[in-house]
Amino acid sequence: MQKIADFSEFVKLSPAAPVQATRHGWRAKCLQRLIRLDLPVPTTVALPVETVRAIAAGQMPDTGRIAAVFGSDFLVSVRSSPENPEWGGPGTVLNVGMNDAMHARLSDSHGREAADALYLRFVQSYATHVARLDPDMFHAGPGEGALAAALSAYHAETDEPFPQDPARQLAEVLRSMARAWEGTTARLLRQAKGAPPDAVLGLLVQRMALGIGPGISGSGTMQFVDSVTGAPRIMGRFRGQSQGRAISDDTLFLTRDPRGLSLEELAPEIFAVLCGYGSACRARLREEMQLEFAIEGGRISVIDTVRVARSARATVKIAVALAEDGIITREDALLRVEPRALTELLHYQVDPRAPRDRFARGIAASPGAAVGRIVFTAAAAQASAARGEPCILVRRETGPEDIRGMHAAVAVLTERGGMTSHAAVIARGLGLPCIVGCTEVHINSRDRSLRGPDGRTFLEGELITVDGSNGEVLAGTAEMLEPALDDGFRTLLRWAETVCDIGIRANADTPDDARTARMFDADGIGLCRTEHMFFDEDRLTVMREMIFADTPNDRRVALDRLLPMQRADFIALFDIMAGLPVCIRLFDPPLHEFLPHDREGMRELAEALDRPLSEVTRRVEALSEFNPMLGMRGVRLGVTVPEIYDMQARAIFEATVEASRRGAPVVPEVMIPLVSAAREVEIVKTRIDAVASAVRTEMKADFAYRLGVMVETPRAALRAGEIAQHTHFLSFGTNDLTQMTYGLSRDDAGRFMSTYVNQHVYAEDPFHILDVEGVGELLLMGASRGRAARHDVTISVCGEHGGNPESIAFCRAAGFDYVSCSPFRVPVARLAGAHFAL
Ligand code: PEP
Ligand code: MG
Numbered sequence: 001m002q003k004i005a006d007f008s009e010f011v012k013l014s015p016a017a018p019v020q021a022t023r024h025g026w027r028a029k030c031l032q033r034l035i036r037l038d039l040p041v042p043t044t045v046a047l048p049v050e051t052v053r054a055i056a057a058g059q060m061p062d063t064g065r066i067a068a069v070f071g072s073d074f075l076v077s078v079r080s081s082p083e084n085p086e087w088g089g090p091g092t093v094l095n096v097g098m099n100d101a102m103h104a105r106l107s108d109s110h111g112r113e114a115a116d117a118l119y120l121r122f123v124q125s126y127a128t129h130v131a132r133l134d135p136d137m138f139h140a141g142p143g144e145g146a147l148a149a150a151l152s153a154y155h156a157e158t159d160e161p162f163p164q165d166p167a168r169q170l171a172e173v174l175r176s177m178a179r180a181w182e183g184t185t186a187r188l189l190r191q192a193k194g195a196p197p198d199a200v201l202g203l204l205v206q207r208m209a210l211g212i213g214p215g216i217s218g219s220g221t222m223q224f225v226d227s228v229t230g231a232p233r234i235m236g237r238f239r240g241q242s243q244g245r246a247i248s249d250d251t252l253f254l255t256r257d258p259r260g261l262s263l264e265e266l267a268p269e270i271f272a273v274l275c276g277y278g279s280a281c282r283a284r285l286r287e288e289m290q291l292e293f294a295i296e297g298g299r300i301s302v303i304d305t306v307r308v309a310r311s312a313r314a315t316v317k318i319a320v321a322l323a324e325d326g327i328i329t330r331e332d333a334l335l336r337v338e339p340r341a342l343t344e345l346l347h348y349q350v351d352p353r354a355p356r357d358r359f360a361r362g363i364a365a366s367p368g369a370a371v372g373r374i375v376f377t378a379a380a381a382q383a384s385a386a387r388g389e390p391c392i393l394v395r396r397e398t399g400p401e402d403i404r405g406m407h408a409a410v411a412v413l414t415e416r417g418g419m420t421s422h423a424a425v426i427a428r429g430l431g432l433p434c435i436v437g438c439t440e441v442h443i444n445s446r447d448r449s450l451r452g453p454d455g456r457t458f459l460e461g462e463l464i465t466v467d468g469s470n471g472e473v474l475a476g477t478a479e480m481l482e483p484a485l486d487d488g489f490r491t492l493l494r495w496a497e498t499v500c501d502i503g504i505r506a507n508a509d510t511p512d513d514a515r516t517a518r519m520f521d522a523d524g525i526g527l528c529r530t531e532h533m534f535f536d537e538d539r540l541t542v543m544r545e546m547i548f549a550d551t552p553n554d555r556r557v558a559l560d561r562l563l564p565m566q567r568a569d570f571i572a573l574f575d576i577m578a579g580l581p582v583c584i585r586l587f588d589p590p591l592h593e594f595l596p597h598d599r600e601g602m603r604e605l606a607e608a609l610d611r612p613l614s615e616v617t618r619r620v621e622a623l624s625e626f627n628p629m630l631g632m633r634g635v636r637l638g639v640t641v642p643e644i645y646d647m648q649a650r651a652i653f654e655a656t657v658e659a660s661r662r663g664a665p666v667v668p669e670v671m672i673p674l675v676s677a678a679r680e681v682e683i684v685k686t687r688i689d690a691v692a693s694a695v696r697t698e699m700k701a702d703f704a705y706r707l708g709v710m711v712e713t714p715r716a717a718l719r720a721g722e723i724a725q726h727t728h729f730l731s732f733g734t735n736d737l738t739q740m741t742y743g744l745s746r747d748d749a750g751r752f753m754s755t756y757v758n759q760h761v762y763a764e765d766p767f768h769i770l771d772v773e774g775v776g777e778l779l780l781m782g783a784s785r786g787r788a789a790r791h792d793v794t795i796s797v798c799g800e801h802g803g804n805p806e807s808i809a810f811c812r813a814a815g816f817d818y819v820s821c822s823p824f825r826v827p828v829a830r831l832a833g834a835h836f837a838l
Pocket of ligand 1: 425527529588712732733734735736737798799800
C-alpha cells in the first residue's frame with residue numbers, strides 16, 4: 001500500500017496565510033505579496049517543501065482536498081516555487097482538470113475551437129511531461145482532428161484512455177514535477193547556479209486565468225524598464241486569445257508601435273491599470289518586476305511576477321534608481337550589484353542580443369570587446385593606427401618591444417600566456433580587451449595568417465572581434481554596446497567609497513593611466529612600473545646606449561639624458577594625482593628586455609650606436625640569461641649598476657620639489673623591487689638618502705619621502721621583520737610571489753592552466769585568484785612579521801590580485817591598508833571592498 005502524503009499542511013494564499021519563502025518557495029511568497037497589494041491574483045494553493053519531497057519519494061498525493069478549494073470548475077495550473085528563483089524548477093503545466101466534460105462546457109461558453117485548443121495543449125503537456133511519451137507524437141498544432149488524434153495516440157501508447165478525473169490528473173502532474181526536481185540534470189543545473197545539494201521545491205496550484213473568450217482576452221507580459229539599458233520603458237507583449245507567456249509572431253506590442261495596434265490603443269484603461277500594478281510592485285516588492293497577466297473579457301488577472309532579467313548596466317541603473325526613489329537603501333543598492341559586473345560597464349561589449357560567429361577561444365585576460373583588422377607586428381599596429389584603422393595585435397606572446405604596438409591596437413590576442421603574462425598585465429592597464437593563451441589558433445607569421453580550430457584562416461588586414469570578457473575570438477564584426485560610465489555608475493561608485501574600508505589604489509605607469517585612476521577615484525597610485533616609460537622611440541635608444549656603456553662615465557652620460565625625461569614623467573604623474581600618494585617602483589626588468597631580438601633590430605642598433613654589428617651581437621648575447629626572471633633584475637641591478645637607481649631617485653625628488661612648488665605637496669613613495677635580503681635594502685637606501693640630501697641642497701627645498709620594499713620573493717616574506725626596519729611600507733607583488741611560491745612561470749602557465757584547473761589540481765588559476773592557502777600564508781606571515789618589527793608599516797598588495805574580489809576579501813580580513821590594481825579594475829575593487837564592509 002502506498003502511503004498517502006499529508007496534505008493538511010497546504011495553504012491557500014491570502015494576505016494573512018502563514019507563507020514562508022523557505023517553506024513554500026519564493027514564488028508563493030511573491031504571489032502573497034501581490035495579494036497583499038490587492039492585485040487580482042487567481043486563487044492559489046501552496047504545497048510546502050516537505051510535502052513535495054514526500055511526493056517525490058513515492059507517496060501518493062491525495063489531491064481531493066486541494067481540488068475542493070477550487071470547487072466544481074476545476075481548471076488549474078501547477079507552478080514550481082523553489083526557494084531561490086535563480087535555481088530554476090520544472091516548467092509550468094497549464095489547464096490541469098481539462099477533460100471531456102470541461103471541454104463540452106467550454107465549447108458552449110467559449111466556442112469549440114478555443115475548447116479544442118486548451119484540451120489539446122493539456123493532452124500534449126500531460127503526455128510528454130507526465131506520461132513521458134515521445135513528444136514527436138504530440139507536437140501537432142491545433143486544427144481539425146488534432147485533439148482526437150492526440151487523445152487516441154495517448155490511448156494507444158498507454159493502453160488506457162486519457163485520464164478524466166481532475167484529482168488524478170493533478171496528482172500525476174504534482175508527482176512528475178516533484179520528481180523532475182530530484183532528477184540528476186536538474187540537480188546539476190541548479191548546483192551550477194549556486195543551489196545547495198539539498199535545495200527544496202514548493203509547488204503552487206493556481207486557478208487558470210483562461211485568456212480566451214469574448215471581448216478583450218489574452219495573455220502577456222509587461223515590464224517597466226529596459227532589460228539592456230535599465231532605462232524606464234514599458235516593454236512586453238500581449239497576445240489575444242492565448243495563454244502562457246506570449247511569444248509569437250502575431251503578438252501585439254504593449255505600447256504604441258508602428259508595426260501595428262498596441263494594447264495601449266486597443267484598451268487604454270486596461271493598460272493604465274497594468275501600469276498601476278507595475279508601480280505598486282516596484283514600490284512594495286522593492287524591485288523591478290515583470291508581470292505575467294491574463295485578460296478574460298476585460299478582467300485582468302496577475303498570474304505571476306518575476307524579477308526583470310537584466311544586463312550589468314541595467315542592474316546598476318535599476319539599483320541606483322530604486323535607492324534614489326527611496327525604495328531601497330543605498331547599502332541595498334550596493335549589495336545588489338555584483339562587483340565583477342561593473343567591468344562590463346567600463347568597456348565596449350559585444351551586444352548580448354547579437355549573433356556571434358565564434359572562431360576560437362582562449363583565456364579572457366582583459367575585459368571588453370573590440371573589432372579591428374588583424375596585424376601581426378607592433379610596427380604594423382602603429383602603421384594601422386596612423387592610417388586611422390583600428391587593428392588587433394595578434395602575437396604568439398608579447399614583450400616590452402610590443403608595448404607601442406599594444407598602445408596602437410584596439411585589442412590584443414596571443415597564442416601563449418596566462419593571466420599575468422606580459423600581454424595580460426599591460427592590456428588590463430591600458431583597458432584594452434585581451435585574450436591570451438589562445439592555443440586553439442595557429443599563427444603563421446611568414447604568410448601572415450591566423451588559422452582557427454575549424455580550419456578557417458584569416459589574413460592580415462581581415463576583420464575579427466576580440467571579446468576579452470569571455471575569451472572568444474569572433475569572425476568579422478560583431479555588434480557592440482557602448483561603455484556606460486553614466487550617472488548611475490558614478491553615483492554607485494560614490495556610495496561605495498563612503499562604505500569601503502580598505503584603500504583602493506591604481507597601478508598606473510603613464511599620465512593616461514593616472515587620469516583613468518583619478519576618473520575612477522582611486523586613492524592614489526600603488527605601483528608605477530617605471531620601465532614602461534623607457535619604450536618610447538627616443539628613450540629606447542638612449543636606454544640602449546646606457547646598457548652598452550663601457551664605463552660608469554659613459555653610463556652617466558646616457559643616464560643624464562634620461563633624467564629630464566623621467567623627471568617630466570614624474571611631474572606629470574604628481575600633477576595629475578594632485579597630492580594623492582604616488583608609489584614609484586624603481587627599475588625592475590632584466591636589461592636584455594631592452595635589446596633587439598632579431599638581426600634586423602641588431603643592425604638598427606649598431607647603426608644608432610655607431611658600432612660594428614658583430615660587437616652589438618656579442619654584447620646582446622653576453623647580456624642574455626638562462627632564466628632572466630630569476631636573474632639580473634630588480635634590486636640586483638640596483639646593487640650592481642647603482643647609477644640607474646640614482647638617476648631615478650634624482651628624477652623623483654626633483655619632480656617632487658617642482659610639483660610641490662606649484663601644486664599640492666608631494667610625498668613620493670619609492671619602492672624597491674625583487675628584494676630577497678635586508679642588506680639589499682640597506683645598500684639602496686643609503687644611496688637614495690644621499691640623492692635626497694643632494695637634491696634638497698641643490699634645489700634649496702625640503703621634502704619628505706617614503707621608502708618601501710616590494711615583497712615578491714618568498715624570502716622577502718619570511719624576512720619581512722628584518723626588512724621592515726628599513727622601510728615605511730611593504731607591498732606584496734603577488735604576481736612574482738605566486739610565480740616563485742609555486743615555481744610556476746607566469747608567462748608559460750597558460751599552456752596547462754586549464755588542464756590543471758579542470759582536473760582540480762588547482763582550485764583556480766593562482767595568478768588570477770590569490771592562493772590563500774599557500775601564497776596567502778606568506779602574505780599573512782610577512783605582514784605580521786613586518787608589523788611586529790615596525791607597527792606603523794603600511795601593508796598592501798600591488799599584484800594583479802589587487803583587483804580580484806576574493807583576494808580583496810582576504811587582504812581586508814588580514815588588515816591590509818590598501819590594494820592596488822589596474823585603473824580599470826578600481827571600480828570593481830571599490831565595490832567589492834564596500835560589499836565586504838557592509
Ligand atoms: C608583481 O610581481 O606582483 C608585480 C606587481 O610586479 P610585476 O607584475 O611588474 O612583476
Ligand atoms: Mg614583480
